[in-house]
Amino acid sequence: MIRILLGLILSLGLVLSAPVSAQDNSPNPPNDRTSTGGAQNLQDILDRQNQKRIDDQFRRDATGAEEGAPAIDQLGTLGGASDSDIWRAYRYGSADVRVSGGGDVAKTVMQSGGMWWLKFRATTLHTLMTYSIIGILVLLALFYLIRGKIRISGGKTGRKVIRFKAVERLGHWTLAISFILLALTGLFTLFGRQIILPLLGREAFSTMAIAAKWIHNNVAWAFIIGLVMIFVFWVKDNFPDKTDIKWIAQGGGIFNKNLHPPAKKFNAGQKVIFWSVVIFGTSVSVTGVSLLFPFQIPLFGHTFEILNAMGLPQLVGFGELNTALTPQEDMQFAHVWHALLAGLLIVIVIAHIYIGSVGMEGAFSAVGTGEVEEQWAREHHSLWVEQVLAEERAAPKDAQEV
Template identity: 30%
Template sequence: MNKWFKQLGLAAALLFSTVSFAAETPAPAAQPEAVVAAVQAQQSEYSQLWTELKNGATGYTTSQSQFHNQPINSYDLRVLELRSGWLAPGLMLALFGMIIIFALFIMVNGISKLHHGFSGKMVHRWSKLDISIHWLGAIPCLTLILTGLTLLAGRFFLQPVVSEGFWAGVVYFAKQVHNVMAIPFMFGWLLMTLMWAKNQMPKMYDLKWFLVVGGYINFGPFKGKHPDSGFANAGEKMWFWTFALFGLVISASGMLLLFPNLFEPSRTLSLISLILHAVSAIIICAFSIVHIFMATVMSEGGMECMVSGYCDENWATQHHNLWFDEIKANGTLKYRES
């Protein structure tokens, strides 16, 4: 074995012998200085050994597993405390907090209705390929949020009310589903980012959209304000680029965690990846709740876009007037046949 393992073993044996001897035989009163010197020398040796281990001293074993020759894993334990003490509650707050906020907002404000009702004329907006890509990313994303919440913070809201056996089964199931759904999520994220970026570029009129909160406020000076918007409004653009950026972080960190034998990251890099993964999950979770509420509840007629690929003409003119004017002008306006 390596000299450090030998020294560690000898130190342990010496400590055991010293304690046993001290318990059975009274120390001679005439030699206190010798005993103190011996203890100090032993402590100095331990301190030197610990320092060298922390600095990366390696040992030798017959194992061929990853990091088999690294006796200890040294990192700042505050990183683990950050994950369990802050990031886990943060993910819960991002999910449940945003749901509560939107529910209260809708109770007070109401939804954004079409001022002229439904026209019955359906305008083509998304292709079947676009719809497929959207759900390829959306369904795994929701599944990953729920399973990730269970793995990261389930001990706060689920473990206390179920048996240990049931909790172990839930964690195992969540982990397996999380690993499997990660791959289609990454494909969906990549395709959406590459194919949709051209329609998500910021424009000057996006600033006005933010100033009037997109026209979704039904009271005060904001009521009835519907700012100009192209194919995507400013809120959708903000969601898209947030998803693109943090989707990249969550995908890259996820690959390191999912395939450690392939990438062989260091333990420190693995820990950093775990933290970045959780932070990105919190941000994507919060924005996903906003996106879901805006598409399904807040905007009357909005959900139809990602179901059939068509939107009502009045919805198009109210929420995306510049895009509707553009497709009329360039001859690409297409109505759904009855």
């Protein structure tokens, strides 16, 4: 899972740093700008439209000169710098900006690199989130129509086995409820302007947006607490072992009503969900805290330095990632990474909710009452229930009565 997370970070850097650093690394022939007196020409415009890397040093350096026409008075000349020169210096960060407070963040007067983030959020992110959520819902509906509800195939015994203690269920529901609230408010923030605003109007949307922001920012702490709780309670039972190989080879018995591969307390599918929630949830939490405290916890400049040092971007032919990120750019990367992983978690959790409710008979009681039907346990977690029953039989009678 660590490799997957690292690969996702690398992919994000490679894809999203392209507009900031280099979209196309193919070498371009030298561009002769003598006909325009050193200014940009048609070839520069075409190269930018084709997302090619251009040498814009000629523009970066064109920020005026101290020598030139002298400034006479307020109505006279600007000396050696024109308005376009000044704004160009702002754009490329070469202007001598002085602020009384706010540090480097306040010194960024113009950040044209943020346009890629705005476009990505308004188009690509919307598309990915929409198709992912609709896609998983359609797949689950089709699976239910074809397979139906996974029933307890053997005769019910009427005996109950304790699966999760009260404190374990508290951790699960703290995480689950907080995640649902975060997912709903996050989706509202992403799609609200396009869907809710036209339907309810500006005033109603404004009230809902303020409430969604407050819920999202504060419920996040409950999510982090729940994440820590379930990790502490269940990590020891979620390490992969050889029984998972057989479970995966038999498809978990999902497609065969009479097949029940052996499993311990958690089967291979549950382990995948557990580690996905732990790893992706941790990453979402870290970027979320970074967004809660803007510009205080920069993450991606240092992350890209590590990837460059490991040689991963160079290995796939992208060259070194841009590490000289402005505070605004670092926040934009944090937002995109936060949203992408949150979307992935939403898809995973939707599948988890399905199998734990309408998809499988007897599954919900495990986190509902904490007890499961013994036959359900034998069919889905046979190795675990055998161990539990053996421990009960070996326990002193006095302890069993207590």
